[in-house]
Amino acid sequence: MKVNSFFLLSFIFLLSCSKIEPRRPINPKPSTTIYKEVIEDSKKINKAEDEMLAELIKKDTLLNFKQSSQGFWYAYNHQIQENLPTPKLGDEVVIVYQISDLNDAIIYSKEELGQKTYKIDKEDFISGLQKGIKLMKTGETITFVLPFYNAFGVLGDGNKIGVNQSIKITVTLIKITN
Template sequence: MKHSFLFFLMLICFSCSKIEPRKPINPKPSTTLYFEAMQQNKILNRQEDDKILQIIKNDSLSTYYQSSNGFWYKYINKIKEDLPTPNKGNEVTFEYNITDLRDSIIYSKQELGIKTYAIDKQDIISGLQKGIKLMKIGETITFVIPSYSAFGIAGDGKKIGINQSIKSTVTLINIK
């Protein structure tokens, strides 16, 4: 009896204690870090765009068009006929190369070969995904693509470095 009274007394005393929640082991990172990283990215993107605009300005013999998708392009061979452009689901055949902004070849057409791509159903360089949709069969366009629409902060792990803008000359061979 004495033991049961002592047990109940202890139970009452300890059960009334205030429960304190556990604190997380890894606290949430500060939003300040995200904001600072975002500001740095904006500065890098602006510098890249300025470099591209300077290259375009120096190429006074060509007319460049700015895409709403963040890249620039010029026609090498423009088809004036009213031919269709690729739509989602179409399969296109094209050949292309990749150069740096000074026109030094990174990947040649021979190296890359002829490619087949299902519009908006496969992954390729973001700038090319959108750029190919502007093309007609037989056209050749040079796209100037900033890194954020190309290979980004990772590069391609081989020949294209981090935050590297590229040029790519694409010839659209067929649309199915």
């Protein structure tokens, strides 16, 4: 009897040691190819926007625009030749600016926006303008042409600036303080 119960227990033990396979998810994660397609589409849209802005800038006979490595164009309306400092991380600047569309129709006037105090790279502000202000000296006025992805992006500002709208911003740097 002891031998039979030993074999029975051994048999049950061997059957219970079978390998358990994990359960597969019912809804597998979406393929990363969808994300890759969205990224590729965004790159194409951004490239088309850059080409359109480059053509627009070529037609501008009043200002001499330069392309920055930061993804925007800029031209000096009034340039200071003196060796003055430019703003750096943590500096506080006071600016006056105006936002217009690419056809120079004013969206937000200087009066509407008033003076803006901005702490360099410490506050949320228009992406392209954050980078552009670092090029300026006190007293200079620069016009920036910002593609939508360096301005208010795919959402606009929820008011006067539309979805995927590129803009021009004319900025005068009033003061830099440390």
